[in-house]
Amino acid sequence: MPETNQNSPPARSFISKKNLNKTDSEGSHTLRDIPSFVASISKFYDNELLSDIVITVGTSQFQAHKFILAKSSRVFRTMLYDDTWRLTDSITSDRSINVTKSYEGRSTELKLEETPECLAVFDQFLNYLYSAEVNICNTTAVGILCLADKYEVTSLKDLCVSYMIEWSKSPLVSNALSWYNWAKLISLDSLIDQCAKTIAWNFSDVISSEEWLKMDLDFLTDFLKSSELVVNNEYVLFEALVSWLETESNKPKIEQYANILFPFIRFPQLHVSQLYQLENSNLFTNSECSKILSDLTAKAYRFRAVCPTQSNLGACFKDDFYFPRDYTYMIVDNVRIQNTIRFGIQSDVKAARCPVSSEGRDADWKITYRKQGDVWSLQLYCLDTALVNGESRVQFSVVVYNEVDKVLHVHHEDTKICVRGTYSSSFLKIISCDPEAVADLDNFDGVTKASTPTAPKSVTAQR
Numbered sequence: 001m002p003e004t005n006q007n008s009p010p011a012r013s014f015i016s017k018k019n020l021n022k023t024d025s026e027g028s029h030t031l032r033d034i035p036s037f038v039a040s041i042s043k044f045y046d047n048e049l050l051s052d053i054v055i056t057v058g059t060s061q062f063q064a065h066k067f068i069l070a071k072s073s074r075v076f077r078t079m080l081y082d083d084t085w086r087l088t089d090s091i092t093s094d095r096s097i098n099v100t101k102s103y104e105g106r107s108t109e110l111k112l113e114e115t116p117e118c119l120a121v122f123d124q125f126l127n128y129l130y131s132a133e134v135n136i137c138n139t140t141a142v143g144i145l146c147l148a149d150k151y152e153v154t155s156l157k158d159l160c161v162s163y164m165i166e167w168s169k170s171p172l173v174s175n176a177l178s179w180y181n182w183a184k185l186i187s188l189d190s191l192i193d194q195c196a197k198t199i200a201w202n203f204s205d206v207i208s209s210e211e212w213l214k215m216d217l218d219f220l221t222d223f224l225k226s227s228e229l230v231v232n233n234e235y236v237l238f239e240a241l242v243s244w245l246e247t248e249s250n251k252p253k254i255e256q257y258a259n260i261l262f263p264f265i266r267f268p269q270l271h272v273s274q275l276y277q278l279e280n281s282n283l284f285t286n287s288e289c290s291k292i293l294s295d296l297t298a299k300a301y302r303f304r305a306v307c308p309t310q311s312n313l314g315a316c317f318k319d320d321f322y323f324p325r326d327y328t329y330m331i332v333d334n335v336r337i338q339n340t341i342r343f344g345i346q347s348d349v350k351a352a353r354c355p356v357s358s359e360g361r362d363a364d365w366k367i368t369y370r371k372q373g374d375v376w377s378l379q380l381y382c383l384d385t386a387l388v389n390g391e392s393r394v395q396f397s398v399v400v401y402n403e404v405d406k407v408l409h410v411h412h413e414d415t416k417i418c419v420r421g422t423y424s425s426s427f428l429k430i431i432s433c434d435p436e437a438v439a440d441l442d443n444f445d446g447v448t449k450a451s452t453p454t455a456p457k458s459v460t461a462q463r
Contacts, residue, residue: 042131044068046123053080055110057122064110064126072129073151079110117143118150128156136163138175142182149186165194171406173202177211181219200228201399201407204328207231207240213247217257220244224264230326230399230407234269234357241265242283255288262292267300268322269357275300307356311389324357326397326410332361335369344370353386363392382418392418 044050044065051063069076114122121143128134134156136144141164148157164183168176168191176198183191199206200223206212223229224237231237241261245254270278275297278284284293303322306315324330332349346368353363363386368379378398386392398411 038132041068042127045127045130053108053110055112055126057112057114058119060122062123062126066108068129073153075151080108115143115146118147119143122147125151125153125156129153134159136160138167138178141167142179145182145186161188161191164191168195168198170198170201170408171402173198173205176202177206196222196226197228197410199223200226201230201410203229204231204236207236212240213244215244217260220261221264224261225320227320227323227325228410230328230410233271233327233329234266234325235271235274238265238270238274238278245289258289259292262289262296263321265296266321266323266325267296268303268317269324269327270300271357271359272304304356308354326399328399331399332365333367344368351386353388380416380418382420384420386418387420390419394418 046062046064048063051065053064053066053069055062055064066080070080071077112122118125121140124134124136124140125144125147132155134144141160145157145160145164147153148160164175164179168179170176176195179191180195180199183195203223206223220241224241229237244250245257245261250257267275278293279297283289284297299321303317306313307317307322310316330352332351333347335345335347346366349365349367350361351363351365352358352361364383365386366381366383368381370377380394380396382392382394393415395415396413398413399407400409400411402408
């Protein structure tokens with residue numbers, strides 16, 4: 001055995017359990033000190049020591065290192081080491097990047113042109129290449145994401161997307177609105193999906209905001225055709241669209257825009273009184289919109305006439321145009337989740353008996369609620385007054401609100417066929433949707449528990 005200096009610490013004190021990987025039975029180990037390695041690299045950020053390149057962005061200059069840039073970014077690696085980028089003294093790509101070589105020494109200057117969003121956070125982006133960490137907030141997320149995408153820093157891009165998905169969850173509709181178009185521009189499907197959900201679930205707030213009249217045609221097209229919108233009724237969407245069409249910027253193209261957008265309004269879901277009001281409006285009789293509105297209201301009246309006996313007539317209405325969205329006026333019950341005891345509570349509710357939109361409710365149902373842990377269930381029980389030809393076809397939604405009546409989540413069920421004496425059941429896992437609470441989630445064998453949950457309440461809406 002070799003002698004050991006008693007004043008020296010034993011070798012095992014340098015081995016962290018987290019960094020110890022046993023590779024065989026003979027005691028061979030892999031030792032890692034990743035934090036120290038990263039710390040030693042991060043010291044060279046914007047440090048002239050060993051710098052072999054200067055990056056100029058706007059009025060700022062950064063001392064950088066080709067190896068760090070190249071190992072982190074495929075774009076930088078191509079620019080600095082690919083022969084096609086080194087044939088001339090100055091090369092400009094379609095990404096607005098200039099590479100200028102200086103033959104007086106070994107340094108090279110990299111001149112980059114960035115948008116204002118990216119320019120404001122370029123130092124944070126560059127620091128990430130050295131330290132593998134970045135400070136990000138709602139106002140800087142877009143700039144950092146765009147830089148990560150532009151220079152193909154995949155790890156940073158993934159971190160940004162994860163952050164933005166978390167912080168665009170309902171009810172954070174302001175973030176969702178800010179990031180939706182950026183997500184589409186960069187083709188980030190997961191972020192597009194999350195932003196779209198949050199916007200749709202809070203669409204009543206969107207159409208009542210000042211920003212609504214400034215939205216572009218693509219935004220209106222995306223959402224007016226969506227079945228996920230949570231609004232009071234279809235008529236409020238019609239009124240919001242009319243307000244948008246009549247703005248000074250849209251009036252010159254009102255006929256073109258009307259022909260594109262009005263077909264997304266689900267006229268069959270308007271009440272008779274609303275259809276009559278529409279037919280007597282100036283928009284219907286005296287404007288460039290009269291032709292399209294006349295055609296769409298005719299479809300609505302035909303639906304009302306044929307739908308109640310469609311099976312006998314062989315008619316079919318399968319297009320989304322004929323289906324309701326999540327209208328809050330159709331809410332049939334309201335229950336606080338935290339008050340739903342394990343053994344359940346039962347409510348008697350009334351809903352519309354026919355799929356044709358109506359202000360009347362003549363169908364009787366019973367709803368039973370139960371809650372155990374994070375799992376919340378409900379059962380629908382169909383009474384005779386809800387049956388048509390011995391059965392009832394029903395599609396229901398559950399809208400989860402927080403204490404200030406902001407939508408946290410919407411759960412949709414597929415169409416169910418209910419008959420007298422049978423139950424239709426649904427099971428939901430209700431967790432907090434507040435980002436600060438989500439950050440405190442603990443996962444145990446697939447069961448999610450929130451350590452700081454909000455106190456949501458649920459509302460079932462008949463569709």
